Amino acid sequence: xxxxxxxxxxxxxxxxxxxxxxxxxAKAAKDDLTGAKDALAAGDEARAQDLVSSARDHVDAxxxxxxxxxxxxxxxxxxxxxxxxxxxxxxxxxxxxxxVAEIGVELYPSAAGDHATLFRNEQVDEATLDRVVAGAQSxxxxxxxxxxxxxxxxxxxxxxGGTIAAKRDEAAALVDPMAEALTGMTPLLDRLPxxxxxxxxxxxLLAMLNPAELRYSGGASLxxxxxxxxxxxxxxxxxxxxxxxxxxLTPVAWQPVNRNRFHRxxxxxxxxxxxxPSWSVSGEELLRAWQTTHGDRHNGVIAVDVxxxxxxxxxxxxxxxPGYGExxxxxxxxxxxxxxxxxxxxxxxxxxxxxxxxxxFEAKFLDGGDYVDKARALADAADERHFALYFRDRExxxxxxxxxxxxxxxxxxxxxxxxxxxxxxxxxxxxYQRRNLALKVKLxxxxxATDRVDVAVDNDSPPYAVPGIDPKTWYFTRWAGLSLGVFVxxxxxxxxxxxxxxxxxxxxxxxxxxxxxxxxxxxxxGTTGRFSMRYRVxxxxxxxxxxxxxxxxxxxxxxxxxxxxGSVTVxxxxxYVATDxxxxxxxxxxxxxxxxxxxxxxxxxxxxxxxxQ
Numbered sequence: 001x002x003x004x005x006x007x008x009x010x011x012x013x014x015x016x017x018x019x020x021x022x023x024x025x026a027k028a029a030k031d032d033l034t035g036a037k038d039a040l041a042a043g044d045e046a047r048a049q050d051l052v053s054s055a056r057d058h059v060d061a062x063x064x065x066x067x068x069x070x071x072x073x074x075x076x077x078x079x080x081x082x083x084x085x086x087x088x089x090x091x092x093x094x095x096x097x098x099x100v101a102e103i104g105v106e107l108y109p110s111a112a113g114d115h116a117t118l119f120r121n122e123q124v125d126e127a128t129l130d131r132v133v134a135g136a137q138s139x140x141x142x143x144x145x146x147x148x149x150x151x152x153x154x155x156x157x158x159x160x161g162g163t164i165a166a167k168r169d170e171a172a173a174l175v176d177p178m179a180e181a182l183t184g185m186t187p188l189l190d191r192l193p194x195x196x197x198x199x200x201x202x203x204x205l206l207a208m209l210n211p212a213e214l215r216y217s218g219g220a221s222l223x224x225x226x227x228x229x230x231x232x233x234x235x236x237x238x239x240x241x242x243x244x245x246x247x248x249l250t251p252v253a254w255q256p257v258n259r260n261r262f263h264r265x266x267x268x269x270x271x272x273x274x275x276x277p278s279w280s281v282s283g284e285e286l287l288r289a290w291q292t293t294h295g296d297r298h299n300g301v302i303a304v305d306v307x308x309x310x311x312x313x314x315x316x317x318x319x320x321x322p323g324y325g326e327x328x329x330x331x332x333x334x335x336x337x338x339x340x341x342x343x344x345x346x347x348x349x350x351x352x353x354x355x356x357x358x359x360x361f362e363a364k365f366l367d368g369g370d371y372v373d374k375a376r377a378l379a380d381a382a383d384e385r386h387f388a389l390y391f392r393d394r395e396x397x398x399x400x401x402x403x404x405x406x407x408x409x410x411x412x413x414x415x416x417x418x419x420x421x422x423x424x425x426x427x428x429x430x431x432y433q434r435r436n437l438a439l440k441v442k443l444x445x446x447x448x449a450t451d452r453v454d455v456a457v458d459n460d461s462p463p464y465a466v467p468g469i470d471p472k473t474w475y476f477t478r479w480a481g482l483s484l485g486v487f488v489x490x491x492x493x494x495x496x497x498x499x500x501x502x503x504x505x506x507x508x509x510x511x512x513x514x515x516x517x518x519x520x521x522x523x524x525x526g527t528t529g530r531f532s533m534r535y536r537v538x539x540x541x542x543x544x545x546x547x548x549x550x551x552x553x554x555x556x557x558x559x560x561x562x563x564x565x566g567s568v569t570v571x572x573x574x575x576y577v578a579t580d581x582x583x584x585x586x587x588x589x590x591x592x593x594x595x596x597x598x599x600x601x602x603x604x605x606x607x608x609x610x611x612x613q
Contacts, residue, residue: 028058030094033101045109052101059098063091089149096146100139107135111371118371124196124232133189140182188399195396197229204228205290205298206236207274208358209305211386211561212337212431216262216277216420216485217407218385218559219305221286224248225358227302239358242271247293254288257281261511277420277487277556278512279303279407280397283390300391303407305559306336308381309361315373319360327360333561338431340475341465347475382407383601385559409487410602411513414552415441415540418487419455419564424520425473425481430560433480434458437566437599441540443551443609445573449540450495453486454532459523470525478525487516487556489537497533506533548610549576555603563600569593572609580608 032055039048110117110128118128193199204227209219226237242248251267262275263285273289274282283301291297310332313319318328324335336357340347365374381387388407391397400406409418419437423430435457442450459480464470472479492515494508499519506517521529541551549572557564570592572578578592582605585594592607 028055030055032058033098036101036105040105040108045105048108049105052098052105055098055101059091059095063095089152093146093149096142096149099142103135103139103142107132108372116371122234124229124234126193126198126232129192129196129232133192136182136189137186140186143182183402186399187395188403191393191396191399194393195229195391196232198232201228201230202299203296204300204302205287206302206304206358207286208239209303209386209559210337210428211305211307211559212340212428213423213426214421214430214433214482214558214560215274215282216422216558217274217279217282218303218388220271220423221274221303222248222271223355223358224290226296226298236358236362239355241355244355250293252289252292254285254292257284257288259512260285261509274303275422276511277418277485278409279388279390280401283388283407284392287392299393300389300396303388303390304378304381305386306333307384307559307561308378308386309357311377311381311386312361312365312374315370315377316365319363321356321360323356337428338561340428345466379403379405380601384563385557385602404602409514410554410556410604412489412552412554414489414542414550414554415449415451415537416487416489416514416554417451417453418556418558419453420485420487420558421457421482422485422518423481424483425477425479425522426475427473427477427480428475429459429461429478429480429525430482432459432461432562433560434460434562435560435564436596437564438596439553439566439568441551441553441568441570443541443549443570443572445543445547445549445576447539447541447543447549449537449551450534451488451492451537451540452532452534453488454530455484455486457482457484457521457523457529457531459525459527459529461525463525472522480521480523482521482523484519484521484529484531485516486519486531486533487511487514488535489540490515491538493536493538495534495536497531499531500529504531508535546610548579548608549573551607551609553605553607555599555605557600557602563598565596566599567594567596568605570607575612576609577612578607578609580606582606 032051036048036051036055039045039051111132117125118132119125195202206225206227207221208223210222211219213220213222215221223239223241225239228235228237240248248271249269251269253267256263257276260276260281262281264272264275270286270289270293273285276282276285279301283303286301287298310329313327313332314329318326320326327335378387382405385407387405389400389405390407391400397406401408410416417437417439419435421430421433421435435455438454440452457480459478461478461480464476464478466476470477470479473481488508490510490513492508494506494517497504497506497517497519499521504519506519508515508517517533519531521531523529541549543549551570553568553570555566572590572592574590576590578587581587581592585592585605585607587593594605
């Protein structure tokens with residue numbers, strides 16, 4: 001009998017060995033994929049390929065274990081079977097993730113390596129483009145599959161359920177955003193051949209923005225150049241500025257974008273077309289104004305400011321421009337928009353130097369490979385509203401929006417706050433502007449909230465540096481003339497507002513899915529303007545049948561030289577306790593707090609609170 005039991009024990013051990021090994025194989029695969037990502041970041045393509053190949057071997061081994069006879073037997077055992085099913089879904093999700101990595105390392109050399117074939121000699125290679133698009137679409141399908149597998153993981157088995165659920169949530173935190181981004185970009189991927197002129201010539205207006213003179217949309221658009229694509233061949237036209245092209249300052253009238261509250265009636269110069277905070281609006285206004293003055297009808301707008309250009313230089317290395325010298329990621333912004341005094345009495349000579357910026361960056365961006373790193377730098381700049389794309393092709397614009405490159409305000413699902421300033425005196429002191437936003441939210445059990453937002457605008461410019469009396473306007477002034485716009489949810493109800501502690505007469509106006517107030521200010525050098533307002537948000541949080549509240553807050557920055565700082569305090573209803581708090585937030589008594597910090601990129605936070613048991 002002992003011999004028989006011994007044989008059975010050995011047989012069971014051999015049967016269960018592949019099932020027991022599956023988690024170890026899965027972990028090894030995950031470690032290989034992490035290593036492959038790091039290797040690609042370091043430019044070691046061969047190492048990345050080896051690690052992805054190793055990850056595939058581990059995934060196949062894990063699949064064999066989780067799908068073997070032992071797993072089939074265990075799957076029908078009560079309680080244990082649930083964990084086996086969970087394991088199968090987790091391993092399949094890892095299989096899909098590995099497939100995405102295989103696509104990545106296969107395409108990386110042609111799209112991002114030093115010898116990338118995607119773009120050479122100012123020409124997009126159509127065959128390589130087709131492979132990249134097909135690979136991205138295949139990766140999107142694998143990521144969607146991985147999402148579906150992770151959704152099936154229950155994580156409810158006693159003892160091991162918590163561990164399984166944690167692994168599911170960890171994987172979902174990585175997979176879900178990638179799946180959403182790639183799936184949302186499908187319209188853009190499908191239309192890329194059109195965008196790049198393979199189905200007929202396309203032209204775009206490149207607008208270089210100057211954040212030393214702010215608009216709600218970002219820096220003022222004062223330098224322009226046409227860009228065309230024909231069968232993948234890119235061509236940049238001559239750049240123009242207000243000095244070289246007086247028509248940019250000639251008042252003209254154009255058809256406004258429907259419901260654009262920031263289109264002022266009557267004739268205005270082209271340079272005033274970008275007052276709206278959303279580039280789907282400002283971009284279209286700019287194209288209509290440009291067509292009125294220049295007769296050219298373009299298919300879209302590429303908006304980029306000098307902060308984004310500095311980010312590109314961190315990838316490509318510096319550029320030399322006669323008159324400026326060596327420009328790099330550290331000195332570009334100050335040299336180009338933070339040094340007007342040294343060109344007194346004629347700051348417009350600086351425009352002749354700026355005319356050389358677009359051709360210089362054209363050469364840097366188009367040559368030398370590293371397109372993935374360049375694209376990543378621009379994506380980060382877009383998240384901080386220093387870079388935006390607008391296309392008249394609706395399908396392309398949908399893809400751009402899904403990728404977060406459209407420069408539009410975040411549509412609120414609950415609460416929302418943003419503060420922008422618009423220059424009103426033609427000054428360049430917005431280069432020095434510092435701004436802080438403090439939001440305090442008192443949440444009620446019905447999901448409504450009373451919000452108070454306090455905005456402090458510091459004119460941190462140096463003393464007036466040229467002869468004579470400061471005229472309070474134009475290039476050299478140290479006075480900051482501005483209109484502070486505070487944006488909140490569309491259904492918000494204003495209760496009161498103050499400027500420098502005294503009541504001020506402002507009104508909430510509607511702007512598509514948002515509402516806003518506009519408060520004028522004229523700040524002397526070294527002074528601070530303080531604006532506060534209190535308002536009700538009827539549906540700041542959702543409420544379920546148990547009384548659980550889910551409060552959502554979206555925030556957008558302005559493309560400033562020095563990013564805005566901010567803090568948020570959300571006071572919970574009496575008797576409620578926070579059950580889920582975003583990273584970086586903390587619980588302080590009956591409040592959930594985001595401490596004061598730099599808020600330079602768009603954010604969306606979610607707080608869950610439930611009645612105390």
